[in-house]
Amino acid sequence: MNILTEKFNTPYHAAPFTGIKNEDFLPAFKELIKQSEDEINAIVSNPETPTFENVIEALAYSGEQLDVVSNIFFNLNSAETSDEIQKIAQEVSPLLTEYSSKISQNEVLFNKIRKVYDEKEKYHLNEEQEMLLNETYKGFVRSGALLNKEDKEKLQKINMELSVKSLQFGQNVLASTNAYFKHITNKEELAGIPEAILDQYAEEAKERELEGWVVTLQYPSYIPFITYAENRELRKEIALASGKKSFDGGEFDNQELIKELLQLKQQKAELLGYKNYAEYVLEERMAKSPVKVFDFLNELLTKAKPYADKEIEELRALAKADGIDELQSYDxxxxxxxxxxxxxxxxxxxxxxYFPLNQVQDAVFGLAGKLFGLRFVERNDIPKYHEDVKVYEVFDSAQNDGVKEEQFKALLYVDYFPRKGKRAGAWMTSYKNQYKKDGENSRPHISIVCNFSKPTKDTPSLLTFQEVTTLFHEFGHALHGMMADTQYPNLSGTSVKWDFVELPSQFLENFCYEPEFLKTFAKHYKTGEVLPDEKIEKIEQSKNFMEGYQTMRQLGFGLLDMNYHTKVGELANESVKAFEDKYTKVTSLYPVNPETAMSPSFSHIFQGGYSAGYYSYKWAEVLDADAFQYFKETGIFNPETAAKYKVLLSSGGTKDPMELYKSFRGSEPKVESLLKRAFG
Structure with missing residues (x-):
């Protein structure tokens, strides 16, 4: 018996992590793919006339256990990987791609879908059903359903290669990050670094059975070093090491892989009738076209550049006083x-x-309670994949005929600390989607993964203010998943247009700058003293500190992404480094360093889902600035405004995002809201 192919015998049928063995995965995938194919074959061979129920709905509910096991496996590959799991991933990815291609290129199935689509008027569908039908039909067309047999085979081969190569890209970045560490034995070289960080470095050294201190490229180690170390040469060395990730010509180099990935995406786009991969992607985004994205990014560039130049001049003046004639990016x-x-x-x-992790978590849980009536209860009997992980039951207080009732809303996993098998960064993910079937509202299992400093023997995990906003950001995504209340799993939670998905996350960050809210949780972990008013005022004032620089940096990433996915032909004759330098020149504020390139570790677009979509962070900033402006106008805890926002969160992808936003706000978002917040 394979634990992964049976119904999980756990509370809420949660992932049975403690019972899973690595050798379970491959046979489970093979078995569940076969089961899912049987479900598809049942739809295909059904002799009855194709209807919305026996084709579209049946397809939406198919493959549930395969989806759950895929989520478990690929989340482990990001948060608790090993050489064995990475090897299994290389075998599993092509199997899943082949399975998915078989479905999307099944002519009989597509003909049934097309028949229902062509006759949709006769079914009197509600809004969500119509969205499911439209998305299903479009999804098949965009997956090659209208191609001839030879082109379908070509597309299947391209998709297989893309899945394997993007996986390899991420594995290379992780291996390259883990391969570097700086061992320091002379404490004088660590001048300027706070004691708490030194303790962290000493702990890292001890774990490696070394004397002294060890700095790594993991964010909780790397960022404090380049922020506080007075030794410029060491700062430079460690910053360059970070800038060389997967760009040093060694076994983990990603430069050729980038060219191969982009070439495959271009071939895919052309095969499906698009000029380039960006056109293919953006057809299914709020932005709609590369031209609109370039216009959007360039408009912000024009507005932000003077502010950024002024900020860098201030830094140059400071550096000059220290005898530095030319400020560099590592400074x-x-x-x-x-x-x-x-x-x-x-x-x-x-x-x-003032920001111990447990207090910050309590604050974000409390905010969800105040705005949306959620309550969080830790469960110790639900299996976890690592001892650092905590699991919470989430309940929703609902009013039924004036009687307050609590309903189970979701499971929430939180995994906060870095370790060797975990990739860098922070993200929200899902183990199980929400959906309704046979009268039951099946609730989601959501996870937040971060890389915050671990507690030491004497000190709890203490967050920088930026890490506080990171936790709020990921929790905003988690709310989108937990609040989901849709009929179909593929329209649930964060299953929305990609340039809409960052609205809930970025929106929640705004609360971190609100004095009345900050005072409720920013308390010294030893004395209980509330963060003084003057510090809160400084945080508020500093909200837009280096906003010009940060905007230029994000625009640089966005423009580079768009150029990669619209001008791939140019890469045939030049290096990744040359291409990157050419298309980030307009946003660069420091001299270009010939030894570094960010593209080979740009996982968002070469491993994650942000290909031709990185602009969406700035796009969503317009949405979140405008949405929070509405909260400010009505009161940041206003129950009516919160109730309207709750509808937006719970609706998932059941409506066009602009219509959903207008239902909440009463009007389309205004770019002026972002500019006002950023530059006054």
């Missing part, structure tokens, strides 16, 4: 922190004691 964070301290009289390290 930026160090001097930005100096300037911030000078202007606002605080730094991240002195704020950290």
């Amino acid at each position: 930026h964070i160090f001097y930005a922190e100096k300037l911030r301290k000078q202007k606002y009289d605080f730094n991240d390290e002195e704020l950290k004691p």
Whole structure:
């Protein structure tokens, strides 16, 4: 018996992590793919006339256990991977791609879908059913259903190669990140670094059975070093090591892989009748076209550039006083922190004691309670994949005929600390989608994964203010998943247009800057003292500190992404580095370093789902600035406004996102809301 192919005998049928063995995965995938194919064959061979129920709905509910096991496996591959899991991933990915291609290219199935689509008027579908039908039909067309047999085979081969190569890209970045560490034995070289960070470095050294201190390229280690280390040469060395990830010509180099991935995407787009991959992607986004995205990014570039130039001039003046004639990119964070301290009289390290992780988590849970009536209860009997993980039951207080009832809403997993088998960064993910079937509302299982500093023997995990906003960001995504209340799993939670998906996450970050809310949880972990008013004021004032620089940086990523996916032909004759330098020149604020390139570790677009979509972070900033402006106008805890926003969160992909937004706000979002927030 394979634990993964049976109904999970756990509370809420949660993933049975403690009972899963790595050798279970491959046979489970093979068995579940076969079961799912049988479900599809039952739809295909059904002799009855094709209807919405026996084709579209049946397809939407098929493959449920396969989806769950896929989520379990690929989430482990990101959060708790090993050489064995990575090897299994290389075998599993082509199997899943082949399975998915078989479905999308099944002519009989597509003909049934097309018949229902062509006759949809006769079914009197509600809004969500119509959305499911339209998305299903479009999904098949965009997956090659209208291609001839030879082109379908070509597309299947391209999709297989893309799945394997994008997986390899991520594995290379992780291996390259883990391969580097800097061992320091002379404490004088660590001048400027706060004691709490030194303790962290000493702990890392001890784990490696070394004397002294060890700095790695994991964010909780790397960022404090380049922020506080006074030793410029060491800062440079470690910053360059980070900038060389998968770009050093070694076994984990991604440069050729980038060219191969982009070429495959271009071939896929052309095969499906699009000029380039960006056109193919953006047809299914709010932005609709590459031209609109370029116009959007360039409009923001024009507005942000003067602010960014002014900010860098301030940093140059500071550096000049230290005898540095030419400020470099590896100096930026160090001097930005100096300037911030000078202007606002605080730094991240002195704020950290006021932001112990448990208090910040309580605050974000409390905010979800105040706005949406959610309550969180830790469960110790639900299996976990690592001892650091915690699991919470989430309940929703609902009013039924004036009687307050609590209903189970979701399971929430939180995994906060870095380790060797976990990729860098922070993300929200799902183990199980929400959907309704046979009178039951099957609730979602959601996860947040971060990389915050681990607690030490004497100190709890203390967050920088940026990490506080990171937790709120990921929790915003988690709310989108937990609040889901749709009929079909493929329209549920975060299954929305990609340039809409960052609205809930970025929206929630705004609360971190609200004094009345900050005071409820920013308390010193030893004394219980509330963060002083003058510090809160400084946080508020510093909200837009280096906003010009940050905007230029994000625009640089967005423009590079769009150029990669619209001008792939140019890469045939030039290096990844040359291409990157050419298309980031307009947003670059420092001299280009010939030794580094960010593209080979740009996982968002070469491993994740942001290909031709990185612009969506800025796009969603317009949405979140406008949405929070509405909350400010009505009161940030206004129950009516929160109730309208709850509808937006719970609706998932059942409506066009612009219509959904207008139902909440009463009007389309205005770019002026973002510009006002960013630059006053």
